[in-house]
Amino acid sequence: MLGALTPDFRTISDFRKDNTEALKGVFSAFVKICARLGLYDTGQFAIDGTRVRAQNSHANTFNAECLDKKLANIDEKIERYLKALLQENTC
Numbered sequence: 001m002l003g004a005l006t007p008d009f010r011t012i013s014d015f016r017k018d019n020t021e022a023l024k025g026v027f028s029a030f031v032k033i034c035a036r037l038g039l040y041d042t043g044q045f046a047i048d049g050t051r052v053r054a055q056n057s058h059a060n061t062f063n064a065e066c067l068d069k070k071l072a073n074i075d076e077k078i079e080r081y082l083k084a085l086l087q088e089n090t091c
Contacts, residue, residue, distance in 0.1 A: 020082050027078050048081070
């Protein structure tokens with residue numbers, strides 16, 4: 001489809017920089033969809049290299065308010081990760 005063309009590091013970096021909000025939304029939506037489909041088990045799972053703690057014990061059962069806080073925390077971690085990537089590419 002692309003005739004064996006591949007993007008260089010600058011193209012990928014610019015895409016990531018220009019689409020930060022969209023990527024953050026995609027990461028968040030991906031985690032929510034996978035969780036709804038039951039694709040996550042106990043242990044840990046990763047979002048583009050970022051490890052996020054997952055728990056499945058009775059003592060760690062969460063209500064909607066607690067889950068909203070945890071999802072906000074995940075969104076914050078994604079934001080920090082994207083900022084770190086942006087800083088690495090500007091050096």
